[in-house]
Amino acid sequence: MSMQKCGLFYTTYAREDGLFPSKFQKICLALFFAVLLVCPQFLDSYVMSILNLILIAVIGAVSLNLLTGVCGQMSLGHGAFVGVGAYGAAVLSNMGVPFFLALLGGGAVAAMVGMIFGIPSLRLKGIYLAISTLAAQLILEYVFLHAGSVTGGANGLPVDAPEIMGYSFDTDSKIFYLILLVTVLCVLVVTNVIRTRPGRAFVAIRDYHQSAENVGVNLFAFKLQAFGLSSFLAGIAGGLWAHYTMYITPEQFSMGLSISYLAMIIIGGMGSVLGSIFGAIFITLLPEMLNLLTTSLGGIAPDLSAIIVPMKEGVFGLMLVLFLIFEPEGLARKWRLTKAYWKLYPFAY
Amino acid sequence: MKKLLALTILALVASIGTASAAYKVGLLSDLTGPTSSVGGPYADGIKAYVGWLNDNGGIDGEPVELIQVDYAYNVQQALAAYKRFTSSGIVAMQGWGTGDTEALVKFVAKDKIPVFSASYSAHLMDPAKAPYNFTAAPDYSTQGRAGLKYLRETWKEERAPKLAFVFPDNPYGSVPIPAMKEYAAELGFEIVGQENVDLKAIDATPQLLSLKKVGPDFVWTGGTTPSTAVIVKDAQKLGMTCTFLTNIWSSDENIFKLGGEAANGHYGLQGGVIYGQDVPGMALIRELSKDEPQMTHYVRGFVSAMVMCEGMKMAKAKGEVTGESIKNALETMRDFDPEGLAPAISYFADDHRPNLSVNITAFKDGKLEFVKTETLERKKEWLGH
Numbered sequence: 001m002s003m004q005k006c007g008l009f010y011t012t013y014a015r016e017d018g019l020f021p022s023k024f025q026k027i028c029l030a031l032f033f034a035v036l037l038v039c040p041q042f043l044d045s046y047v048m049s050i051l052n053l054i055l056i057a058v059i060g061a062v063s064l065n066l067l068t069g070v071c072g073q074m075s076l077g078h079g080a081f082v083g084v085g086a087y088g089a090a091v092l093s094n095m096g097v098p099f100f101l102a103l104l105g106g107g108a109v110a111a112m113v114g115m116i117f118g119i120p121s122l123r124l125k126g127i128y129l130a131i132s133t134l135a136a137q138l139i140l141e142y143v144f145l146h147a148g149s150v151t152g153g154a155n156g157l158p159v160d161a162p163e164i165m166g167y168s169f170d171t172d173s174k175i176f177y178l179i180l181l182v183t184v185l186c187v188l189v190v191t192n193v194i195r196t197r198p199g200r201a202f203v204a205i206r207d208y209h210q211s212a213e214n215v216g217v218n219l220f221a222f223k224l225q226a227f228g229l230s231s232f233l234a235g236i237a238g239g240l241w242a243h244y245t246m247y248i249t250p251e252q253f254s255m256g257l258s259i260s261y262l263a264m265i266i267i268g269g270m271g272s273v274l275g276s277i278f279g280a281i282f283i284t285l286l287p288e289m290l291n292l293l294t295t296s297l298g299g300i301a302p303d304l305s306a307i308i309v310p311m312k313e314g315v316f317g318l319m320l321v322l323f324l325i326f327e328p329e330g331l332a333r334k335w336r337l338t339k340a341y342w343k344l345y346p347f348a349y
Numbered sequence: 350m351k352k353l354l355a356l357t358i359l360a361l362v363a364s365i366g367t368a369s370a371a372y373k374v375g376l377l378s379d380l381t382g383p384t385s386s387v388g389g390p391y392a393d394g395i396k397a398y399v400g401w402l403n404d405n406g407g408i409d410g411e412p413v414e415l416i417q418v419d420y421a422y423n424v425q426q427a428l429a430a431y432k433r434f435t436s437s438g439i440v441a442m443q444g445w446g447t448g449d450t451e452a453l454v455k456f457v458a459k460d461k462i463p464v465f466s467a468s469y470s471a472h473l474m475d476p477a478k479a480p481y482n483f484t485a486a487p488d489y490s491t492q493g494r495a496g497l498k499y500l501r502e503t504w505k506e507e508r509a510p511k512l513a514f515v516f517p518d519n520p521y522g523s524v525p526i527p528a529m530k531e532y533a534a535e536l537g538f539e540i541v542g543q544e545n546v547d548l549k550a551i552d553a554t555p556q557l558l559s560l561k562k563v564g565p566d567f568v569w570t571g572g573t574t575p576s577t578a579v580i581v582k583d584a585q586k587l588g589m590t591c592t593f594l595t596n597i598w599s600s601d602e603n604i605f606k607l608g609g610e611a612a613n614g615h616y617g618l619q620g621g622v623i624y625g626q627d628v629p630g631m632a633l634i635r636e637l638s639k640d641e642p643q644m645t646h647y648v649r650g651f652v653s654a655m656v657m658c659e660g661m662k663m664a665k666a667k668g669e670v671t672g673e674s675i676k677n678a679l680e681t682m683r684d685f686d687p688e689g690l691a692p693a694i695s696y697f698a699d700d701h702r703p704n705l706s707v708n709i710t711a712f713k714d715g716k717l718e719f720v721k722t723e724t725l726e727r728k729k730e731w732l733g734h
Binding site (some may be wrong): 016029045046048049050053057062142145153155156158169172246247248249250252253255284287288291294295312313337 | 381420424429430432433435439448451452453455470472518519520521594663
């Protein structure tokens with residue numbers, strides 16, 4: 001039996017700054033990805049579609065977390081920015097632009113739009129900014145519906161499944177690899193941005209804008225950067241969504257989507273990348289779990305399920321409230337506590 | 350780790366529910382979302398018919414197994430539900446709203462799963478765009494045109510009737526407006542205005558005040574029953590004398606609960622009959638619902654299931670029942686009469702409009718009253734518009 005260090009001991013700053021400081025973490029992560037890469041061979045298209053939805057939600061949540069959790073800029077228009085990316089990527093893709101370029105193009109359009117709607121953030125804070133981003137949501141929804149020549153308006157816009165070098169990613173299992181790749185890249189980008197100078201500036205702005213300005217952070221520039229980067233990634237999520245569903249309509253990018261992204265980062269844990277991932281998984285799985293529960297209950301006790309089905313929305317709201325009360329730092333903190341518990345198990349002190 | 354655990358459970362539970370010989374049909378319903386007040390009765394209608402069919406021989410002896418999933422009017426959940434259906438091997442699906450039906454158009458075409466939806470967008474009627482989409486009622490534009498035709502027929506005065514439109518500014522509301530404006534002009538209506546009233550509006554006075562100034566004789570409204578109730582009540586308050594023509598989702602039995610007296614004297618467009626109407630199929634509905642009055646959405650769901658099952662029977666008569674064979678069988682369906690519960694239905698390989706008929710319903714003394722079935726000519730240029 002080998003001796004294990006109790007805790008982590010660093011001899012250089014670079015080591016301490018590493019994303020995955022311990023070997024154990026690296027092994028776990030490698031195993032996790034190995035399982036993810038193999039699982040499409042064994043799972044049916046339902047489970048694969050849930051995985052795909054989760055991965056797309058992860059990008060959306062992580063990008064909103066960069067803006068709201070890390071930089072402290074509240075946004076109620078994230079769903080619409082996802083929509084801008086979706087329409088951008090779809091239009092480019094329909095013009096014959098290759099998939100990855102279309103995806104980046106969609107992201108770029110979303111980033112531009114996001115920065116425009118981020119301009120008020122120089123003057124507005126907190127709830128006032130939230131309302132101005134809400135306006136962004138409403139204006140963009142209006143544009144999706146009325147710019148018929150570009151977006152297809154109420155009739156929607158069909159998109160083809162992504163095709164790279166003649167290989168069509170047209171099933172859940174195939175497109176899963178594509179989405180996984182993009183999601184991992186996006187999560188890595190956000191994780192690393194937080195560790196750079198702009199990332200620290202974001203945190204400084206969130207913690208106290210005046211102090212940040214005093215130490216030389218250009219508030220406007222960095223807030224705009226946060227909006228731009230966050231919307232860019234949201235656009236990427238939208239592009240993936242468009243290519244995955246192959247048909248987009250304005251209804252898909254409504255207020256509800258923005259709210260569910262907010263719910264993800266609140267439940268996951270504000271300011272934590274891992275938390276956003278947990279939040280995305282949780283919010284995507286919750287309705288599916290409730291559905292499975294009600295269907296299986298329906299088999300055993302039909303009367304009971306008739307009562308429980310209408311309570312589903314209530315359960316969702318209740319979960320949010322309970323999280324806010326008992327775990328305001330979200331699933332990310334729960335995860336840390338669980339890890340800490342097992343690290344010393346069974347000799348907790 | 351938690352993720353893996355959750356997924357394993359998910360996979361296990363999902364695999365348990367798949368072992369029987371019946372024809373599986375997915376039923377995507379909104380039981381808890383914003384349209385649940387109409388989604389519930391619609392789904393009940395589908396379940397009632399399929400239940401009856403299974404007790405009476407099923408599809409040539411084989412039962413139809415409905416797999417119902419509540420998606421709360423959320424597109425992501427609809428997508429997941431659809432995948433759940435396909436992994437359990439459905440041959441057809443009963444869908445619901447605009448957003449989810451459209452998000453699934455390409456999937457169902459690829460997987461060859463015929464879908465009957467309650468979203469009557471015109472482009473879903475065009476097999477070139479949506480080859481596997483079917484509906485049991487014609488598209489919003491056709492319904493609107495037929496309604497206008499009826500209004501024009503009843504108009505007795507010399508001058509041209511003045512027409513205005515009130516609808517929510519969303520895809521569902523705005524889709525049929527251009528088609529109706531064009532046809533209204535053709536019929537000799539004078540179009541005097543249009544206003545947007547949100548589905549969740551609690552007050553429509555500002556919009557109606559500006560309409561009052563132009564004095565329309567008829568106002569077409571698209572929306573939901575609650576939004577229509579707000580409109581008719583505010584119109585009465587403002588002393589407007591115009592007649593409202595409400596579309597398929599804008600009025601049902603609840604209009605009198607919500608709108609009270611103010612609803613009387615207006616018209617609604619329906620895809621099916623009203624509960625208690627004197628048609629052959631009503632006896633069955635009465636029996637299944639134990640004489641408990643059902644909403645018109647129930648009847649429409651019932652008809653939608655009837656048509657789908659008829660398609661399955663036709664496919665069975667020719668051979669195997671698959672999504673593709675059901676679609677092909679449906680496209681040979683000619684003047685199928687759903688026991689009078691809705692106008693006769695035909696589908697063609699290049700035209701999925703079930704019919705071009707709409708039931709005009711009058712709101713009289715706190716009750717819905719069938720007036721007549723208005724039918725239009727099946728014009729090619731109207732397909733998809």
